Amino acid sequence: MKRVALLGMPNTGKSTLFNRMTGGAARVGNWPGITVELLSGKILLGSDMVEIIDLPGIYDMHGFSDDEQVVRHFLHDNVPDLALVILNATQIERQISLLLQLKQLDMNLVVLLNMADEAKKFGISIDSKKMSDLLGMPIFLLSAKYGTGYAEALQAVSKALRYPTPGMAEQLRSQLEQDGHIESEMAHVLKHSVQIPVRLSDNLTEKLDRVMLHPWLGLPIFFAIMYLLFQGIFFFGQPLQTGVNDLFGWLRNAAFVPLLSGLPTALQGMLLDGVYNGVATVAAFVPIIILFFLFMAMVEDSGYLSRAAFLMDALMARLGLDGRGFVMLLMGFGCNVPALMGTRVMRSRAMRLLTMLVIPFSLCSARLQVFVFITAALFSPKTAPLVLLSLYLFSFAAAILTALLFKGRFKNNEPFVLELPPYRFPTARQMALRGWLEVRHFLRRATKFIVAGVVLVWLLTHLPLSAAPASSGTLAGVIGGWLHPLFAPIGINEQLTIALIFGFVAKEIVIGALAVIYGLSGEALSGAIGQQLDWVQAYSFMLFTLIYTPCLATIATLRSESKQLGFTALSIVWSLVLAWWVSFVFYQGARALGY
Numbered sequence: 001m002k003r004v005a006l007l008g009m010p011n012t013g014k015s016t017l018f019n020r021m022t023g024g025a026a027r028v029g030n031w032p033g034i035t036v037e038l039l040s041g042k043i044l045l046g047s048d049m050v051e052i053i054d055l056p057g058i059y060d061m062h063g064f065s066d067d068e069q070v071v072r073h074f075l076h077d078n079v080p081d082l083a084l085v086i087l088n089a090t091q092i093e094r095q096i097s098l099l100l101q102l103k104q105l106d107m108n109l110v111v112l113l114n115m116a117d118e119a120k121k122f123g124i125s126i127d128s129k130k131m132s133d134l135l136g137m138p139i140f141l142l143s144a145k146y147g148t149g150y151a152e153a154l155q156a157v158s159k160a161l162r163y164p165t166p167g168m169a170e171q172l173r174s175q176l177e178q179d180g181h182i183e184s185e186m187a188h189v190l191k192h193s194v195q196i197p198v199r200l201s202d203n204l205t206e207k208l209d210r211v212m213l214h215p216w217l218g219l220p221i222f223f224a225i226m227y228l229l230f231q232g233i234f235f236f237g238q239p240l241q242t243g244v245n246d247l248f249g250w251l252r253n254a255a256f257v258p259l260l261s262g263l264p265t266a267l268q269g270m271l272l273d274g275v276y277n278g279v280a281t282v283a284a285f286v287p288i289i290i291l292f293f294l295f296m297a298m299v300e301d302s303g304y305l306s307r308a309a310f311l312m313d314a315l316m317a318r319l320g321l322d323g324r325g326f327v328m329l330l331m332g333f334g335c336n337v338p339a340l341m342g343t344r345v346m347r348s349r350a351m352r353l354l355t356m357l358v359i360p361f362s363l364c365s366a367r368l369q370v371f372v373f374i375t376a377a378l379f380s381p382k383t384a385p386l387v388l389l390s391l392y393l394f395s396f397a398a399a400i401l402t403a404l405l406f407k408g409r410f411k412n413n414e415p416f417v418l419e420l421p422p423y424r425f426p427t428a429r430q431m432a433l434r435g436w437l438e439v440r441h442f443l444r445r446a447t448k449f450i451v452a453g454v455v456l457v458w459l460l461t462h463l464p465l466s467a468a469p470a471s472s473g474t475l476a477g478v479i480g481g482w483l484h485p486l487f488a489p490i491g492i493n494e495q496l497t498i499a500l501i502f503g504f505v506a507k508e509i510v511i512g513a514l515a516v517i518y519g520l521s522g523e524a525l526s527g528a529i530g531q532q533l534d535w536v537q538a539y540s541f542m543l544f545t546l547i548y549t550p551c552l553a554t555i556a557t558l559r560s561e562s563k564q565l566g567f568t569a570l571s572i573v574w575s576l577v578l579a580w581w582v583s584f585v586f587y588q589g590a591r592a593l594g595y
Helices: 014-022 067-077 089-104 116-121 129-136 150-160 170-177 182-193 203-212 218-259 265-301 304-317 323-331 335-347 350-363 365-378 385-407 428-464 476-490 495-501 508-519 523-531 535-547 552-562 565-592
Strands: 002-008 026-027 036-045 050-056 082-088 109-114 137-142
Touching: 002 014, 002 089, 014 036, 014 050, 014 109, 036 150, 082 089, 082 150, 089 182, 109 116, 109 129, 109 150, 129 137, 129 182, 137 150, 150 535, 170 335, 203 218, 203 304, 218 265, 218 304, 265 304, 265 428, 304 323, 304 385, 304 523, 323 335, 323 350, 335 350, 335 552, 350 385, 350 552, 350 565, 365 385, 365 428, 365 508, 365 523, 365 535, 385 535, 385 565, 428 476, 428 495, 476 495, 476 565, 495 508, 495 535, 535 565, 552 565
Parallel strands: 002 050, 002 082, 082 109, 109 137
Antiparallel strands: 026 036, 036 050
């Protein structure tokens, strides 16, 4: 099978072209010589099946960032039959240097000058035929967003694949010493094939940036936009999530309960309460994640996310992060899983790991459900909003403390390089493909972990079979008894300890676990908890729930995105330790003050 590698600088529309070529039929795979997974997809070109590999965006072949090393190692150990180089036509005078470096490798190249529609709007005129003659390689104008020039590009790729690719190992090793003539060649090509107006004009972008990047108004506008984005996600997503839950509940009672009624009670319970509920738990995430990625694709592809990162960079740099880390932290308030997946935009691995370490402290929607229930049971309507606000502040504090403590271990020496593209609106096709790809990757990663976790919790709360479900006589009850000396100093009783075991799978299960443990639901459950706990115990329980080990889906994503079991273990252990100490200081301090 022939192999085509997509190469180019960041923000050239490379991923948009990849999605258009593969139609979303992509997979993540490992490659010899590199330690990260790359996205690839197979397409039929003529009579040949061709594999397309989307390489990380790089600025040049000389750099020592993680992404640049990945690209060099890939080209050295997995020589492609063709390199498809995507350049941003609106920035051709800056991006052609990368093309000339790749030309020195004696590779089989086809060049696509993407965003040709924007270049025309800016008054940039590119004679692609003249440039092709000067450089001795096929060059085409393209708009990956709208598909203009796409058919011609595919024909050129199909034609170029008929010719063999020379070996590049020696050229790659010696290239750094052979770049002296690049500047003169670049100037010659631009002079004879490109006409750029003295001042590029994009009045809309300039006008919007005067407001969006304003020293005083920029941040309030950013927070307002993110607030509206999350409100939109949950305004539209929660009814869909409720609908999915109702659908699975109806399907369980109407189809699976009668179907499995002939099985032994224990096996029936494990299949229904374990495996089936595990699938239903994963399915409940899907509506929120679909909307999340649709909305974030709109914000990111519009060019605004780059500006938000720019606004917050100075503050986040003190924490060892950058502006994008703050954006991902905010994403985590919707759901930690897609926020962790969103760190792929970071070029430095150390920066990415530190950001992934702080994201799980974001107060996600699942934790919020627990807190709303507890505050309604223990606090007055006037006090409850302040309690929720304080938990959000604790969430930020935990993330900031973690970043400060671990920034030395995950030290990033790479400068923060950021492009501010013009504002543009993504097409519906772009957003749909982006949402589908991310949801499919989430389902593949999370399903096995969630189902396995739910089955494990069911076994813990139902064995031995002679004990009442979720009682102190079950394995979970025994574990709760063992852990009670550890949790007693922070005001968490055995019943709440068992609920925390359920919360390890998904925080939404905590309320359901309490209902099973107390044998009550709704207002009756709220009343029982309100009578058994005082506000200090309840707040300590919420602090621990806020900070301790995130759900299985988050842990699975941490493991998948970091590729390190040790890093995943660090995240779990650190969150448990921090949760216990924060709850201990609060609980013992409140008791010492007489509360």
